Amino acid sequence: MKNNVDRSKKYLNPYLGGILLGLVLLAANYMSGRGLGASGALKSTIISSVNAIAPDHAENSAYYNEYNSTHPEPLKTWLVFQMLGLIVGGFLSGAIAGRLKFKVEHSPKITSKRRLIFALIGGVLFGFGSQLGRGCTSGSALSGMAVMSLGGFITMAAIFGTAFMLAYFLRKNWI
Amino acid sequence: MGPLVINEIISANTNLLIAFLIGIGFGFVLESSGFSSSRKLAGVFYGYDTVVLKVFFTAAITAMIGLLFMSLFGWIDLDLIYINPTYVPSAIAGGAIMGAGFIFGGFCPGTSFCSAAIGKIDAIVFIGGLFIGILIFAEGYSLWEGFYKAGFKGIPKLSESLGLTDGLLAFGVIIAAIGMFYVGEWAEKKFPREEY
Amino acid sequence: MNSRVIFSLVFVGLGLIIAATPSNTTKAYKLTAEELLEEAYSRNQYISPDEVADLLINKDPAFLLIDVRDQDEYEKYSLPNSINIPLTNLLAEEWEAYLDQDIRLNVFYSNGSLKANEAWMITRQLGYENNYVLEGGLNYWAETIMNPEKPSSTSPNEEFAKYDFRKGASMALGGGALVGSAGGNKPSAKPKIASRPKKKRAAGGC
Numbered sequence: 001m002k003n004n005v006d007r008s009k010k011y012l013n014p015y016l017g018g019i020l021l022g023l024v025l026l027a028a029n030y031m032s033g034r035g036l037g038a039s040g041a042l043k044s045t046i047i048s049s050v051n052a053i054a055p056d057h058a059e060n061s062a063y064y065n066e067y068n069s070t071h072p073e074p075l076k077t078w079l080v081f082q083m084l085g086l087i088v089g090g091f092l093s094g095a096i097a098g099r100l101k102f103k104v105e106h107s108p109k110i111t112s113k114r115r116l117i118f119a120l121i122g123g124v125l126f127g128f129g130s131q132l133g134r135g136c137t138s139g140s141a142l143s144g145m146a147v148m149s150l151g152g153f154i155t156m157a158a159i160f161g162t163a164f165m166l167a168y169f170l171r172k173n174w175i
Numbered sequence: 176m177g178p179l180v181i182n183e184i185i186s187a188n189t190n191l192l193i194a195f196l197i198g199i200g201f202g203f204v205l206e207s208s209g210f211s212s213s214r215k216l217a218g219v220f221y222g223y224d225t226v227v228l229k230v231f232f233t234a235a236i237t238a239m240i241g242l243l244f245m246s247l248f249g250w251i252d253l254d255l256i257y258i259n260p261t262y263v264p265s266a267i268a269g270g271a272i273m274g275a276g277f278i279f280g281g282f283c284p285g286t287s288f289c290s291a292a293i294g295k296i297d298a299i300v301f302i303g304g305l306f307i308g309i310l311i312f313a314e315g316y317s318l319w320e321g322f323y324k325a326g327f328k329g330i331p332k333l334s335e336s337l338g339l340t341d342g343l344l345a346f347g348v349i350i351a352a353i354g355m356f357y358v359g360e361w362a363e364k365k366f367p368r369e370e371y
Numbered sequence: 372m373n374s375r376v377i378f379s380l381v382f383v384g385l386g387l388i389i390a391a392t393p394s395n396t397t398k399a400y401k402l403t404a405e406e407l408l409e410e411a412y413s414r415n416q417y418i419s420p421d422e423v424a425d426l427l428i429n430k431d432p433a434f435l436l437i438d439v440r441d442q443d444e445y446e447k448y449s450l451p452n453s454i455n456i457p458l459t460n461l462l463a464e465e466w467e468a469y470l471d472q473d474i475r476l477n478v479f480y481s482n483g484s485l486k487a488n489e490a491w492m493i494t495r496q497l498g499y500e501n502n503y504v505l506e507g508g509l510n511y512w513a514e515t516i517m518n519p520e521k522p523s524s525t526s527p528n529e530e531f532a533k534y535d536f537r538k539g540a541s542m543a544l545g546g547g548a549l550v551g552s553a554g555g556n557k558p559s560a561k562p563k564i565a566s567r568p569k570k571k572r573a574a575g576g577c
Contacts, residue, residue, distance in 0.1 A: 014226045015356075015378055017208030018233020024200040025238040030245065031185065031193050033178030033573030034257040035238075036201055038285035039305070046309050063316035078194045085198020086285065087292045092199070093206035094293030102294040105213055119213075119297040122280015123287070123304015124311070126273050130284060131312035132323060133269020135259060137283035138201075140266075142231060144259040146238035148332040148344060151261035158270020163278045167220035170278050174217040175368060181573055236382060243389045257573045340393075346386035353379045360375075 010097045025146055032078060035143020039130035041083035043067075048074040079139075109172050118173060133158075177251035202289050211290040213281030213297060220278060222366035225359030232352040239345050263326040280304065407496060416491050417506040418478055420515045421533070424540040426476075427451060434476045435469070436505075439490045450480065450512070451544060458486050461493060471499045480505035480512070516540050 012020075025036055047067050051058045051074070058064040071077060094100050106115035130136040133155050135144070141159060144152015176182055180190045208230050209215045218224025245251040277283060280301045282290060287305065290298035312319075334344040410416065426434045427450070436453035438445045445455040456466050458481075470477065471494075479487035479502065487504045494502045505512065514520070519537035522530035 011209040011226075012204075012207045014208060014229035015233050015375075017204055017226075018230040019237050021201070021204045021208070021230060021234035022237025022241065024197060024204060025234060026241040026245075027200070028197045029238070029242060029256050030177040030251055031179045032190050032197075033181045033255055036197070036285070038283070038288065039309070042284065042302075042305055043309055043313075046306060046313065050313075061313070061316065062320065063313045076191070078191065081191045081194035082198035082201065083288060085195040085200075086202035086205070086288055087198075088195075089199035089202025089204075090206040090211060090289035090292035091202075093203045094211065097207065099206075099211070099293050102296060104296045106297065107214065115297055116300045119280045119282075119301040120304040120307075122276045122278075122282065123301040123306075124276070124308040125304075126276030126280060126282070126284060126301075127305035127308020127310075128312050129269045129272030129274075129276055129308075130305075131269070131309055132265050132319065133273060134262065134265065136273065136285065137231075137277075138285040140259055141270075142235060145235040145348075146242065147253075147256060147258050148239065148334050148341060149259040149261065150328065150331045150333045150336050151259045151263075151266045153333050154261070154263065154266040155270040155273075158267050159274040159277060162271040162274025163220050164274075166275055166278045167217075171221060174214055174281070175221055175223070178573055181571070236386075240382075240385050240389055244385075247389070247392060255572055340390070342386075342389040342392060346383075346390035349382050349386035353382065356375075356379075 010099075022146075025143060028082075028143075029146070034078065035139065035146060036082065037079045037135060037139030037143065038083060038086070039127070039136040040077070040139060041079040042127070043131065044071070044074040044077050044080050047071075107172070107174055109175075115173070118170075176249065177245065178255055181255045182252075201285070202292065205286055205289045206293065210286040211293050211295065211298075213290065213295070216283075216286060217278065217281045218368070219359075221368075222359075222362035223368035225363055228359050229356055232355060236345070236349050236352050239348065243341055243345055258330040258332065260330050261328040262324065263328060265323050265325070268322070276308075407492065410495065411488075411492065416488075416495070416502075416504050417484075418503040419506050420512045421536065421540075423450075423478055423505055423512075424516050424537070424544065428540060428543050431476075433474060434478070437469070437477055437479050437490075438481070439479050439486050440481050444482075448509075450509075453480070456490075458490055461490055470494050470502060471497070473501055475501060477502045478505050479503070481508050483508040483510055516544070 011017075028034060028036055047058070047064055050064055051068065058068065067074070074080075091100075104112040104115055106112060126136065130139075133140055134151070135141075135155065137156075137159060140152055141156035142152075145156055146152075179185045180187065185193070205211070209226050210230070215224050216227055219227040242251065242253065242256075246253045273283070280287075282298060282301045284302075284305055287298045287301045291302055316323075332341070332344075334341045337344065339347070423436070427436075436450050438449050438453045438455045439458045439461070440455075441457050442455060445453075445457075449455070454469070456469070460466065461470075479490045481487045484504055484507055487508060491502055491504045507515075516537050519534055519541065522534055
């Protein structure tokens with residue numbers, strides 16, 4: 001138990017973390033005129049992979065076409081660079097706090113395998129939803145709220161509302 | 176005056192370098208706040224750990240009032256910053272699917288990368304899922320293109336829709352956020368988790 | 372607990388301040404009233420007919436005369452190579468690229484200097500630079516450039532130099548009394564101006 005207390009102390013105070021994150025978001029808006037994001041970088045990666053592997057398919061499919069017409073170099077976009085930075089930043093913080101370790105984190109009530117299956121399902125849903133909703137928790141909900149976008153507030157309410165409604169059915173996975 | 180890249184104070188390539196540096200800050204703050212742990216993230220839905228709520232809303236109100244003050248001092252032109260367009264049906268449906276993904280997978284895209292960076296295998300699997308999900312969306316685009324583009328409302332601000340000034344709305348959000356923080360702290364005491 | 376109370380109070384305080392201030396007053400008008408008054412008082416916006424004549428004769432490409440009178444007045448008589456932006460149309464989007472730029476010298480003129488001054492003041496408040504006013508307007512232009520008065524024989528040499536210049540300018544610019552556009556003084560076609568791309572919102576989103 002004592003060990004646990006020590007461990008959790010290594011995390012930043014959440015309010016301090018929030019203020020710092022807010023300042024990062026503010027800096028992004030001040031310098032680049034836009035907020036943070038994540039899923040957009042994955043979309044760029046996928047589109048440039050499809051462009052490379054199956055150029056004919058990319059040409060014929062409306063979605064890739066729409067994107068390619070406005071983004072000549074999908075990988076040379078702001079979000080891709082921001083995500084590369086995010087990986088570096090996360091790694092640095094984990095290294096400093098001594099949290100670098102390969103493991104599957106799961107509730108003791110479930111197996112690793114179950115955790116991984118659910119992680120995959122969750123990833124597929126989140127990936128799909130982020131495209132439909134034009135942005136994920138960072139891109140649409142957080143950055144959208146900061147600039148008071150109506151869409152940002154709607155997405156935020158929908159994400160947290162649905163997750164709360166479903167939480168009861170999946171409690172075994174987490175508690 | 177900001178935004179710097181729009182006002183051509185920095186070049187497009189510098190902007191990409193800045194994106195990288197901002198990303199480092201983003202990743203560092205997420206990881207050190209504990210967003211690399213899916214069980215910590217999911218905790219907000221059970222009340223045992225509301226770090227997501229606290230960090231998320233503190234960040235939103237900090238950036239929100241920061242932008243308003245910067246605009247007031249003439250440091251940034253709010254008409255030039257990106258505001259997410261609003262498509263009501265797809266925002267609700269997309270948000271709902273993301274919410275389901277959140278409670279199933281325990282991450283959102285940003286936090287999953289952060290978590291993968293420190294070696295969480297479940298996060299790497301989640302990222303694999305993200306790619307599949309986006310690919311499904313792209314491949315089946317013609318099926319939901321109509322729904323995706325329905326209900327376009329332009330780029331309204333919530334303050335405009337409610338007929339409030341930006342400042343008043345920010346004040347309202349701050350009050351709501353602080354209210355939620357107190358509820359969160361209460362919930363953490365009420366629903367403690369036995370082991371970590 | 373204490374730090375939480377401080378945290379809440381700081382945010383509520385900042386929120387109250389921002390809620391009580393009128394939103395974004397910095398955007399539409401870039402200059403404060405005091406700054407504008409000071410500029411107007413300094414009379415630095417005026418450019419003399421002699422300078423304008425000089426620029427005109429030299430066909431300076433980085434110089435544009437803008438007639439802010441009504442269209443029919445402009446059609447009756449205008450200065451060479453000038454374009455017409457009636458004061459009522461000053462804020463139309465098509466003119467923004469002409470008025471908000473930093474490569475040319477724009478000179479507003481009207482019959483007197485009143486309308487031109489109004490145009491200058493509005494554009495100045497919007498933060499535009501490089502706009503000036505023809506001192507005294509067309510009336511003064513007619514007196515000085517078109518029908519220069521011969522200085523008396525006791526005048527200093529500079530007066531004569533000025534007179535000679537004006538005489539020359541008058542000849543070069545079609546001379547004599549004010550004549551209508553029939554005198555070969557046809558209003559020129561709009562000069563081509565590469566309009567700067569309008570600043571667009573940053574692209575973003577996921």
